Amino acid sequence: MEYVEVEARTVDEAINDALQKLQATRDEVEITILEEGTKGFLGILGSKLARVRVEKVKPLHELKLERAIEYTSELLNHMGVFAEVTGEADEEAVNLQVHGDDLGILIGRRGQTLDSLQYIIGLAVNREGGEWMRINLDVGDYRARREETLRSLAQRAARKVEESGRRLALDAMNAAERRIVHQELQSFGGVTTQSEGQEPYRRVVILPK
Amino acid sequence: MKNLVEFIGRSLASHPDEVVVDVNDKGRETVYTLYVAPDDMGRLIGKGGRIAKAIRTVVKASAIKSGVQVHVEIDERQA
Numbered sequence: 001m002e003y004v005e006v007e008a009r010t011v012d013e014a015i016n017d018a019l020q021k022l023q024a025t026r027d028e029v030e031i032t033i034l035e036e037g038t039k040g041f042l043g044i045l046g047s048k049l050a051r052v053r054v055e056k057v058k059p060l061h062e063l064k065l066e067r068a069i070e071y072t073s074e075l076l077n078h079m080g081v082f083a084e085v086t087g088e089a090d091e092e093a094v095n096l097q098v099h100g101d102d103l104g105i106l107i108g109r110r111g112q113t114l115d116s117l118q119y120i121i122g123l124a125v126n127r128e129g130g131e132w133m134r135i136n137l138d139v140g141d142y143r144a145r146r147e148e149t150l151r152s153l154a155q156r157a158a159r160k161v162e163e164s165g166r167r168l169a170l171d172a173m174n175a176a177e178r179r180i181v182h183q184e185l186q187s188f189g190g191v192t193t194q195s196e197g198q199e200p201y202r203r204v205v206i207l208p209k
Numbered sequence: 210m211k212n213l214v215e216f217i218g219r220s221l222a223s224h225p226d227e228v229v230v231d232v233n234d235k236g237r238e239t240v241y242t243l244y245v246a247p248d249d250m251g252r253l254i255g256k257g258g259r260i261a262k263a264i265r266t267v268v269k270a271s272a273i274k275s276g277v278q279v280h281v282e283i284d285e286r287q288a
Contacts, residue, residue, distance in 0.1 A: 079271040116263035
């Protein structure tokens, strides 16, 4: 990776110079202080310049993405599943995609296996230090399709509640799915939503306003 | 299957070297016991057993293809 060595009167100054040269911010670099620097007598005699080595390193989310792709590929291999793992990441989250044929076993009943895989990958990747980051895993376009299904289900149920004036409880869902339903109905005028019950049976209830 | 259990166990434990998987064939069912260091128990079981449950779900999914019944136990490794 790209690095510079810079001399200046103080360590701080040297680091700032180096960051400017690399056009990087402090959290994108690794800093090694080579020489502390001393002021010397009256700032003249025996003074020594500070020297630092500043190396540009990859941002955390890129490191996590690499780690996540490698870990997921290995995990799937051990499961006897041959598939390609790709992904993208920004400061918010790492998003992984599994591509291949016959990947139903990775999804499982109502996405249970997919959620478990996502959870384990998140733990394993975040264990290796650095700030915790959200890791999302999708197989094919399962989650996108599921989200679409949930949105239309929510709309249908909300209309029913509006017409009948009676509350309606949806099937049990995990937190991520419940959030999609709540979000979808936030802009729906005639109803309010809330979650009731204990995990894993917690469900969204739609109430007339 | 043993490799899968071991791989997941090592990737979550803070003492991966101490992770050992014991395989016990009980007729139609195979039991995999994941032995970990005592202070890794929490890391492998999780709050309310959430991590253990995820491990079981993944291992079971992987066993569907081979048509065997599997069960995963997690236990402390005796010194």
